[in-house]
Amino acid sequence: MDKWLCIVCGYVYDPEAGDPDSGVAPGTKWEDVPEDWICPLCAVGKDQFEKM
Numbered sequence: 001m002d003k004w005l006c007i008v009c010g011y012v013y014d015p016e017a018g019d020p021d022s023g024v025a026p027g028t029k030w031e032d033v034p035e036d037w038i039c040p041l042c043a044v045g046k047d048q049f050e051k052m
Contacts, residue, residue, distance in 0.1 A: 001015040001016060001029060001030075002015070002030065002051050002052065003015070003051075003052045004030050004049040004050065004051055004052065005049060005050055005051075005052050006039045006041070006042065006044065006048055006049050007048055007049065007050055008039070008042050008044050008048050009039065009041045009042040009044075011039050011040065011041040011042070012052065013030065013033070013049065015027065015028060015029050015030060019033075019037070019040055021040060022037060022038075022040055024037060030049075030051075033046065
């Protein structure tokens with residue numbers, strides 16, 4: 001699965017790890033992450049991420 005980089009702060013969303021603290025279970029593909037999810041480090045939206 002592809003990882004996604006926050007272009008604002010450098011946080012990497014790894015689908016294998018998910019973001020359990022924000023309710024995104026491990027194994028959740030990027031396209032299945034809710035549209036209202038925000039970066040856990042800098043609080044920008046999914047539109048500020050690019051595929052690595």
